Amino acid sequence: MGVRLGINPLTWTIDDLPEVGGETPLETCLAEARAAGFEGVELGCKFPRTAPELRAALAPHRLALVSGWYSTNLLERDADAEFEAMRAHRDLLSALGCKVVVVAETTRCIHGDRRARLSQRPVLAPADWPRFAGRLEELGARLADTGLTLAYHHHMGTVVQTEDEVDRLMDACDETVALLLDTGHLTFAGGDPVRAANRHAGRIAHVHCKDVRRPVLARSLNRDSSFLDAVLDGVFTVPGDGCVDYPAVLAPIARARYDGWLVVEAEQDPAVAPSAEYAALGCRNLRRFAAGMIAS
Numbered sequence: 001m002g003v004r005l006g007i008n009p010l011t012w013t014i015d016d017l018p019e020v021g022g023e024t025p026l027e028t029c030l031a032e033a034r035a036a037g038f039e040g041v042e043l044g045c046k047f048p049r050t051a052p053e054l055r056a057a058l059a060p061h062r063l064a065l066v067s068g069w070y071s072t073n074l075l076e077r078d079a080d081a082e083f084e085a086m087r088a089h090r091d092l093l094s095a096l097g098c099k100v101v102v103v104a105e106t107t108r109c110i111h112g113d114r115r116a117r118l119s120q121r122p123v124l125a126p127a128d129w130p131r132f133a134g135r136l137e138e139l140g141a142r143l144a145d146t147g148l149t150l151a152y153h154h155h156m157g158t159v160v161q162t163e164d165e166v167d168r169l170m171d172a173c174d175e176t177v178a179l180l181l182d183t184g185h186l187t188f189a190g191g192d193p194v195r196a197a198n199r200h201a202g203r204i205a206h207v208h209c210k211d212v213r214r215p216v217l218a219r220s221l222n223r224d225s226s227f228l229d230a231v232l233d234g235v236f237t238v239p240g241d242g243c244v245d246y247p248a249v250l251a252p253i254a255r256a257r258y259d260g261w262l263v264v265e266a267e268q269d270p271a272v273a274p275s276a277e278y279a280a281l282g283c284r285n286l287r288r289f290a291a292g293m294i295a296s
Contacts, residue, residue: 003290010044040261152180163196183244212242241281
């Protein structure tokens with residue numbers, strides 16, 4: 001496949017705040033994504049959920065489906081139950097030619113709740129880690145049998161948020177569990193995406209490229225705001241418009257012969273950060289940062 005550039009539709013509509021960008025038609029999102037220079041898109045809340053309809057929506061814009069988020073509840077049910085619960089999602093991804101499924105554990109998560117402060121995020125008890133990792137491995141093995149790689153998405157407001165938790169997860173799980181490195185979420189959580197990229201380059205199966213506005217981050221942490229309020233305040237932006245050192249992040253990933261998507265995922269209020277403008281900026285910057293990785 002080689003390295004390709006994709007975008008998440010959060011640039012146009014924030015799934016957890018559907019009123020933000022909710023008036024923007026899917027057609028506009030797809031047309032502007034292609035015009036910006038992207039080859040693929042991840043699933044969003046406005047996308048059809050049957051293969052024929054989704055294929056028909058993407059085809060006129062010559063866009064591939066990159067992947068799609070799936071919320072697991074492995075702290076509450078076993079891998080067999082989870083595998084069955086995600087049947088429609090995994091079948092859709094497979095039908096559209098995806099190689100990776102984005103997975104995040106959302107038991108007791110707070111990232112979608114504006115009433116919840118950043119400090120109220122769930123923390124996994126030491127005794128829960130072996131059971132969680134074991135179930136995640138089982139799910140990864142089941143998905144691998146269908147041709148999909150489980151790419152675990154560390155995320156603010158969830159049980160795998162910090163760099164230490166990412167390290168612990170990767171150490172606890174075998175190769176059936178790959179890593180989705182999200183530069184913005186790791187920076188928000190106080191981690192170093194450059195260090196994480198160097199440590200886990202061989203396990204990275206998917207990359208979300210979001211940048212962070214350091215002054216907004218500091219203000220959000222100082223106020224102990226909700227995650228969604230931080231997003232609306234503009235904590236995230238596209239690559240090259242914040243504090244993340246993308247050449248340093250991508251270098252070890254390139255050395256590991258990464259073969260997959262680099263996805264601009266930068267949820268912002270489109271009334272403040274116009275979607276088409278920021279999509280184009282993100283694509284230009286990421287193409288420049290990843291020039292040595294992208295096949296000509």
